[in-house]
Amino acid sequence: MASRGSPGGRGATRGAPRGGSGGRGRGRGIGADIPVGLPTSHITTVGVRRPHFGTAGRSLPIYVNSFAAKIPEAIIHHYDGKRTFEHSNGVSWLMLSLLVVISPSEKTLPQRLNMDLIKQLQNVVAPQIFVPRAVYDGRKNLFAATELPFGDSQSQEFDVSLADPRPDGGSGGGRGPRVYKIRLTKVAEINPELLHRFIAGEQSHDNNVLTAITALNVIIRMAPTSKYPFNVRSFFTNKEVKDIGSGLELWRGYFQSIRPGQNKMLINIDISTGTMYKSGSLLRLCLDFLGKQDPNVLSTRRGFPDRERLRLQRFISGIRIVTNQPTAAGVRQAPRVVKKVTTAGAKDLSFTMREGGTMTVDAYFRQVHGRPLQFPEIVCVEVGSGALIPLELCTVPPGQIMRKQVPPEKTKQVLEFATKKPQERLNSIRQGLEVLDYGQSEYLRAFNMHVDISSPLRMQARVLPPPKLKYGPTSKQPTITPANGSWNMVDKRFFRPVTIERWVIVIYERRERFNDQAVRDMINGLIASCREVGITIGETDPTYKYENGQGRIADQLKSAGNECRIKHGGKVGPRLIVVILPEGGNDIYTAVKHFGDVTMGVATQCLKSSKCFRAKAQYYANVCLKINVKLGGINLIPDPASAAILVDPHNPTIVMGADVIHPAPGSDGRPSFTALVGNVDSNTAKYIAECRVQTSRQEMIDDLEDMSKKILSQYMRYRAQMEGKPTGSLPPKRIIFYRDGVSEGQFQQVLDLELPRLRNACRQLKINPKITVIVVGKRHHIRLFPQSERDGDRSGNCPAGTVVDREIAHPTEFDFYLQSHGGLLGTSRPAHYSVLLDETGFRADELQSLSFTLCHVYARSTRSVSIPAPVYYADIVCSRAKNHYDPQPDGTNPLDLSDTATSLDQSQADQSLDAYKRGFRPLNRNQEILMYFS
Incomplete structure (x- = not known):
């Protein structure tokens, strides 16, 4: 069969006649309910052009948290500076490039400052030019509903200052307010007719379409971002706030984004959560973060540890403060940005006066301003200008988003605040419409946009039948059918259980908290459960030892293994080490896993x-x-009857899952880690993994060729040695490659960079399988809600197997949403599958069914999971990459694997990456063919 998408991603072989009447089938009103067919044959796409729609499963009426929007009819003028397009008649939109010029040495301005500058420009500096008001994205793009009067040059420069005039009309003396030069230049014209054609499946997804969608997003976001704190596509209000301590509070937020649907443009609206610095006294915030009450604990004279000072500095660096700092002209609110926390208090910090001579910070406020400090011994903050300001004079304005990682101990509270049951979430979204207030937005009126907020989108989803699952033949119930993504192990034995001849137990909990009787109870409980599922235990009285978690873990585990070896009078040690951990034993866990997976190659199982x-x-x-x-x-x-594609003996199939994990926000010194997981058996149930380290925050996988080659080799070796397959049937004929974690804007990079690496691996092994590439997305805000309570599961969510590939799906590309798991807490998130390449020629029902089936073979649970098992495993392997580093190296300090922020220049970053690569230890050969990550 012909390829379903070229390596370049154009998918031009996917031509198919559109269904329906053959006309455009486009409604200009909101949510025109006209049947949509398949994209026309001339359409080019990044991935695979949609070949057909799925039909399997029963129908389910649902709501989606999207609202239909009317596309403006006006022209968007577009120039790119290199070529020009003839000016079309009619009312025009202008897309303007904004360049904010201060001086060559200054960095890009914050979005909030840029927004304030444009607001000042439109409302104060040149209000006569901006009628009606234009909209701005905070960076470089500004859109206007009518052509701005810039003359033939199509460009104009403005001087803008944000200084508030003094009440007495004076200048205030000293240096005047900073003046920003803003040059606006017309660069673009786009006809919104492109969007009508695009959502009807008659227009390719090109840069003009992307620009037009960008313009609509800027229009709908302008009003809320001018009034509320915002972060990318969400904004936050203080109508619902939760104090979580440590100087932080949570604000309820609302996400909104224009997305193209099939024959309609939709606004996706969802609730979100913002972590904010607590407003008020900076001194009080610092004490709250440290969990202290007495301000004098911040005095280095009184023993404030440098470690705690640096931790505080990481927390508050970048925060905006306002100082009620006295000036010769009176009191002026001066916004500053915290850069550092000083190493000494105001009493011991000196600075050079403009008039010459030095003075301490404490003396300056006491003598010059007659304002003695209440806490002169505690540390100060250094702001961006280099000024030193006492903490007690600093105030934190409300609504500042903390853009660093939330402290791990606060994660539970964040989840509790963010989690809402489906009906509660839908009600909260409806309340958010009042805050969004689309009907009153001057910007939507100016651009003749309208949003139908009468109801969330109603549509029909389908619920796929669950796959049958097969357990061991000695089970009382060897074949089962899950109910809403769930089943149990009663009367079931593993398909292939193992035998444990020797095992040992190491206990890091104190004996008084976990005594010998508790150990015996644990041994008996584990042995009984092993026998129930078919695992053979050859030793019922294993050796167990209590150890101190402050000691060298590797030596302790090795000692326990030696005792087991001596006990059995042989050279073979334990096959399994069970480790009992205390609360907060994360460091012990890391050391145990490094010992088992890397050093000795023995399976370890940790229990709290x-x-x-x-x-x-x-x-x-x-x-x-x-x-x-x-x-x-x-x-x-x-069961083979439920997974014909996956277990077809005539088309041996390997399923791969790939993922990349990046360091936490602010952790500039850490690399990214990559993982590739693939099955080695013919039943797509047994997986192995490869993990590597690469450049920080790089999404494309550098070592994919070598990683793929290793997994493909192991697949063929396992089929030969363990399954006894004939030589000719060893190579896979199909590779289904699930890629996690890439955004829509990176799809082409996957095809251009990662796909050739996968092909090269196949070429080196002299195999030529057909490849299917599917991106699995989780970071989206689409949610599915049953229209009636009887249609949902016990949690109120749509049932496992709910699939959608119409209306909210892409107008031209092969994608679908699949909610493969039953609900537990909150509102379930469906996974978004985008097919970038399909050389096999799968039908929509086939890809949807096999993806759903793969969500049921996750070995660690008796529930279906939210994404296919190999993708889930890849995510786990990435998150455990730190286990590849020796946590207790001899004679050196371990590499910093914490999520604390660092600041490195490029040369330091390169050296750091080299160090991480050198320190990264590969798996022990014994573990390479095992699911050590389970």
């Missing part, structure tokens, strides 16, 4: 003492799920 103390059988049954696959077993497989 609080969980396994008097645990029930269900707990140990879940532990067995992990142990069995770590030792080479297989828990379950998809």
